Amino acid sequence: MGTWQTFDVSASAEKVGLGSVLDVFAAGGGRLIDSSPMYGRAEEVVGELRAHVPNAFVATKVWTRGREEGEREIERSMRLLRADPIDLIQIHNLLDWRTHLRTLRRLKDAGRVRYIGITHYVTSAFGELESIMRGEELDFVQLPMSIALPDAERRLLPLAAERGIAVLVNRPFEGGSLFRRGELPPLARELGSESWGELFLRWIIAHEEVTCAIPATGSVEHLRENLRAGEKPLLTREERDALRAAILPAPARS
Numbered sequence: 001m002g003t004w005q006t007f008d009v010s011a012s013a014e015k016v017g018l019g020s021v022l023d024v025f026a027a028g029g030g031r032l033i034d035s036s037p038m039y040g041r042a043e044e045v046v047g048e049l050r051a052h053v054p055n056a057f058v059a060t061k062v063w064t065r066g067r068e069e070g071e072r073e074i075e076r077s078m079r080l081l082r083a084d085p086i087d088l089i090q091i092h093n094l095l096d097w098r099t100h101l102r103t104l105r106r107l108k109d110a111g112r113v114r115y116i117g118i119t120h121y122v123t124s125a126f127g128e129l130e131s132i133m134r135g136e137e138l139d140f141v142q143l144p145m146s147i148a149l150p151d152a153e154r155r156l157l158p159l160a161a162e163r164g165i166a167v168l169v170n171r172p173f174e175g176g177s178l179f180r181r182g183e184l185p186p187l188a189r190e191l192g193s194e195s196w197g198e199l200f201l202r203w204i205i206a207h208e209e210v211t212c213a214i215p216a217t218g219s220v221e222h223l224r225e226n227l228r229a230g231e232k233p234l235l236t237r238e239e240r241d242a243l244r245a246a247i248l249p250a251p252a253r254s
Contacts (some may be wrong), residue, residue, distance in 0.1 A: 001025055001033045002170065002216030008040030009218075015045060017218065022052035024220050028227035034142075034168065034214045035081070036061040036092055037073055043080040050082060058083040059140075059168075061092035061119060062100050070100045074107070090117040090142055094128060101136065115139035121170055123151045133159055142168040145210075147203045147244055148178060157209040166211040169204050173197065173215060185246040191239060192232055197222060201229035203240055 001022070009015060033056050035042045043060060050056050060077045062070050078084040089104055091097045097118060104116040117140025120129055126143075133141060133156070141160055145152040152169075160167050173179065179196050193199040197215070204213045217223050235243065 001030060002214040003033065003035040003042040003046060004039050004216050006216045006218040007035065007042035007045045009045060010041060014218075015048065018045065019049050019052050021218060021220055021223055022049055024223050025227070026053040026055075028224075029230065030227065031055055032057040032059060032168075032212050032214065034059045034170075035077075036063060037077055038063045038092060043077055047080045047082040057087045059088035059090065060086065061090045062104075063092035063095055065096045065099075067099050067103060070096070070103050074103070078112075085112045085114060087113075088115040088117060088140055089113050090119045090140060093120050094118055094125065094132070097132065115166075117141055117166075117168075119143070119168075119170070123149065126151060126155055130156060130159060133163055133165060138163070138165050140166045140168060140211075142170055142214075144171040145169045145204060146172050146174050146178060147200055148174060148248060150244075153207065157207060161209045167209055169210055169213040172200055172204050172213045181247065185243075187243060187246045191235065191243070193228075195225040195228075197225040198229045198232070199243070201226055202232060202235055203243055205229060206235040206240055 007018060033046055033053065035046050037043065058081055060081060062074055064070055064073050074089060078086055091100045104113060107113040108116055117138055118129065118132055119142035121144050123144065129141065129143065143152050143156060157167065178200055181196065184196065188199050193202060201213055204210055215226050217226065
């Protein structure tokens, strides 16, 4: 469960609705809730509602510069999320990553953080992600990947497997742009999928290197579609390739 925008709410009615979403999330086997200080009120709302997911795996990020500012932000996140120790803290978009990595290692050694990691949301950062993944001891990497964005599949997933780094996939729907495709292709029915969201997530989680995809939603209906992706058989490599070919236009020939 991602929380960008969807959990940045203040009205009581909106929080009640998100509580219902988390009830369905937990009942469907969902555990990981990912947030960040840059997501407005999201951390606070997650903290208020986390009892809806009794065995939640709580993840957030540090997003500032400087050791002291980073330490203050981490303490605030733990307080808002009501999670100390916390399961995972990631360095958001690699901002001042060398400084924060030292802090996170100290917190991990002290037992206040179970896992540490790094994140980015654009492929232009993959070179730096790759360098850090090769040179540092990390537990998690969070990166963008979708059926229309195969860069991570080719470049970073094999490295994550080699280095024993868990992979969280953000932007699985390309910010919603992937849904502008009209009718499902006939292959979707053959594979047993009834919605675009389910289909796109099935393509992602079929990669054995992927630990978890984190789509964000405040809709129970959309959440049920997302959860169905984890209830269907994993797609084979051949099925993934066929699905991409059925959805994406063939590259133009020069």
